[in-house]
Amino acid sequence: MSDLLSNVLPEWPAWAVDLLFTMTAALSFTLLMLYFYTPDDEKETEEEKKLLKSAHKTHQSLHAEFDKFRSSYLSVYLVITLADWMQGTHMYTLYLSYNVNISALFLTGFLSGAIFAPFLGSLVDKFGRKRSCIVYCILEIVINWLEHYSSFEMLLFGRVLGGISTNLLFSAFESWMATEHRKRGFPEEWMARTYSEVSRGILSMEDC
Amino acid sequence: MIQRVKCLFLLSLFEMCLTVVVPRLMILVCCLQCSIGNGATAILAGVIAQVLEDSLGHIGPFQGAIALTVFALVLILRWEENYGESKEGDHGTSSVYRQFTDGWKLVANDSKVLRIGLIQALSEGGMYTVSSHVLLLCLCWYPWRLLLNRILPSMPTSIPFLLSFCLNNKVCLHVGPHSLINESSWRCANGMRLLCTYDGHYHRWNCIPTIRTLLCN
Numbered sequence: 518m519s520d521l522l523s524n525v526l527p528e529w530p531a532w533a534v535d536l537l538f539t540m541t542a543a544l545s546f547t548l549l550m551l552y553f554y555t556p557d558d559e560k561e562t563e564e565e566k567k568l569l570k571s572a573h574k575t576h577q578s579l580h581a582e583f584d585k586f587r588s589s590y591l592s593v594y595l596v597i598t599l600a601d602w603m604q605g606t607h608m609y610t611l612y613l614s615y616n617v618n619i620s621a622l623f624l625t626g627f628l629s630g631a632i633f634a635p636f637l638g639s640l641v642d643k644f645g646r647k648r649s650c651i652v653y654c655i656l657e658i659v660i661n662w663l664e665h666y667s668s669f670e671m672l673l674f675g676r677v678l679g680g681i682s683t684n685l686l687f688s689a690f691e692s693w694m695a696t697e698h699r700k701r702g703f704p705e706e707w708m709a710r711t712y713s714e715v716s717r718g719i720l721s722m723e724d725c
Numbered sequence: 726m727i728q729r730v731k732c733l734f735l736l737s738l739f740e741m742c743l744t745v746v747v748p749r750l751m752i753l754v755c756c757l758q759c760s761i762g763n764g765a766t767a768i769l770a771g772v773i774a775q776v777l778e779d780s781l782g783h784i785g786p787f788q789g790a791i792a793l794t795v796f797a798l799v800l801i802l803r804w805e806e807n808y809g810e811s812k813e814g815d816h817g818t819s820s821v822y823r824q825f826t827d828g829w830k831l832v833a834n835d836s837k838v839l840r841i842g843l844i845q846a847l848s849e850g851g852m853y854t855v856s857s858h859v860l861l862l863c864l865c866w867y868p869w870r871l872l873l874n875r876i877l878p879s880m881p882t883s884i885p886f887l888l889s890f891c892l893n894n895k896v897c898l899h900v901g902p903h904s905l906i907n908e909s910s911w912r913c914a915n916g917m918r919l920l921c922t923y924d925g926h927y928h929r930w931n932c933i934p935t936i937r938t939l940l941c942n
Contacts, residue, residue, distance in 0.1 A: 593797050601790070602766060635825070643824055654797055661790050696807040
């Protein structure tokens with residue numbers, strides 16, 4: 518396994534590969550232990566009892582329904598996050614190889630985001646979250662396709678679209694999940710479980 | 726700064742929603758778990774992107790991102806539509822202008838929303854501008870960069886330490902959300918997260934999170 522990874526990543530020194538393996542094993546072991554020893558937080562709340570009574574459902578069936586819903590959201594969110602991380606980290610290197618004005622491109626992206634942000638949230642609410650998520654995917658495909666060209670104008674256009682897509686990424690997906698969660702009648706407490714899996718760290722919460 | 730300030734009005738709505746519906750303790754647990762998922766995705770993305778770049782050149786990670794986005798698009802098609810309406814079926818009659826003004830009114834009337842947004846905007850904005858400029862001055866000096874690259878190869882060192890950070894978070898979750906170690910770990914985790922974000926955008930200095938993790942751990 519170690520040899521395989523060394524072949525895939527030839528520039529990595531052997532000690533780094535060994536360290537990666539050791540840490541991965543430690544993390545896996547910890548996750549396994551926590552899975553078995555974490556106290557059960559699945560006790561029925563009063564709200565859940567009322568909900569189950571009115572919907573004529575069992576505790577297990579409601580959980581199964583919720584898990585299915587959460588998986589449908591998580592699968593999309595993690596894939597788009599992965600795609601975002603993949604291209605975001607290499608953007609600077611790519612622009613450097615094109616020998617273009619990098620700061621102008623980044624500045625355009627930030628500026629575009631700032632200009633469109635105040636209106637996009639309202640548009641997402643009005644025209645639908647699912648549609649907005651589809652628009653996000655289309656925009657991302659177009660942006661990544663534009664990155665294939667070294668023309669400054671095309672890259673600049675891509676950055677303008679990038680400002681819009683960043684706003685959609687941070688609004689449309691989570692708002693779809695929150696609304697759908699309530700629409701399907703799951704207890705409010707369960708929303709935290711979905712957030713806990715996907716959402717970004719919320720530093721400011723401590724100060725509230 | 727501008728980029729982060731604009732996030733105030735979008736991100737804060739969801740975060741406020743979280744504050745309202747779940748107790749503080751639960752949120753703290755949530756936030757620690759967030760960092761774990763985020764860090765793990767970043768590590769995976771880093772390795773995949775590196776492999777794609779090695780085989781397809783600088784454009785490789787972008788081609789990989791297109792494939793993943795197409796996959797996500799197919800998954801989204803199975804979702805049901807929903808709207809930001811105050812009442813069922815209200816989206817047909819409500820205007821964009823009303824949605825916009827309602828949002829601003831909420832920000833003006835609820836100081837929590839404003840504070841959450843400001844803190845997030847200023848902390849991340851500060852990290853992107855002030856800190857990055859300080860770091861840029863120190864680390865962009867060529868001999869320094871050369872030395873750091875030689876001592877700490879960027880990607881190979883940051884990934885194991887990101888893993889150690891994930892591990893640290895997971896263990897702290899188990900120790901108990903009231904403990905001091907958890908609070909301090911949470912602060913450390915956020916510092917790390919911000920530096921990792923910085924690292925993601927500027928790729929070249931991704932030894933910084935490594936140093937930071939060493940100091941924090």
